[in-house]
Amino acid sequence: MIHIGSSFLNSAKEFIDLWHSIQTLIQRYKLRGVPYGGNHDKIMEVYQALGIKFDFLIGAFNSSQILFFASCKQLGTYNVCVALPRSHPLAKKKKLSITDLYNEKLLCVSSGDCLNIDDFRKNMQMFYPQIILEDVGYFYDLDTFNRCEEEGCLLxxxxxxxxxxxxxxxxxxxxxxxxxxxxxxxKIPQNKLRNA
Incomplete structure (x- = not known):
């Protein structure tokens, strides 16, 4: 039995579709989904539990802290977007232009842990200083999304x-x-995963 954890439904669905397309895997192994939730204080404990509570986790990665505990096999990419409250004036749009973000507070992962986000932040600060970036720490938790809704800002x-x-x-x-x-x-997978 291989245990997988994912807090994001879309990630798990993409992995399950891939898993079922490889007949030798479905014949040799069974999957058990293990839901997990987390607040800011518990997120690193989840990654430290790899190989103990979970065989795999599915999701975004590019955090130095996560990569300290985990090895990764990239399956694809997610698009970086902006979340906003349904009541926000920009919510009526189908797609935002970068100028739509001018004079808006944009909650963002703090610099120093994620190369992709660090590059994003540098470009915004250099070319679009009209966008107000505000740090929220290295990881998002549900409180981060709640804050976006409560403050009426962007994320x-x-x-x-x-x-x-x-x-x-x-x-x-x-x-x-x-x-x-x-x-x-x-980081160093157990034999059952190395041989899969």
Whole structure:
């Protein structure tokens, strides 16, 4: 039995579709989904549990802290988008332009842990100083999404996270920022995973 954990439904669905397309895997192994939730204090405990509570985790990765505990197999990329409350004036749009973000507070992962987001932040600060970036720490938890809704501000997010909060909508932006996603496993996987 191989245990997988994912807090994001879209990630798990993509993995399950891939899993079922490889006949030798379905014949040799069974999957058990293990849901997990987390607040900011518990997120690193989840990654430290790789190989103990979970065989795999599915989701976005590019955090130095996560990569300290995990090895990754990239399966694809997510688009970096913006989440905002349904009541926000920009919520009526289908797609945002970068100028739509001018004079808006954009909650964003703090710099120093994620190369993709660090590059994003540098470009915004250099070319679009009209966008007000506000740090929220290295990882998002449900409180981060609640804060976006409560304060009526914007949140840098991924298209895969579009169903996390019922009061927020996720919109694409006319930029090309992406985040890798895939399978994360124990840094040195156990034999049953190495041989899969």
């Amino acid at each position: 840098l997010t991924l298209d895969a996270w579009d169903i996390i909060h019922p009061s927020l909508i996720t919109l694409p932006v006319d930029w090309s920022y992406q985040m890798p996603y895939g399978l994360l496993c124990q």
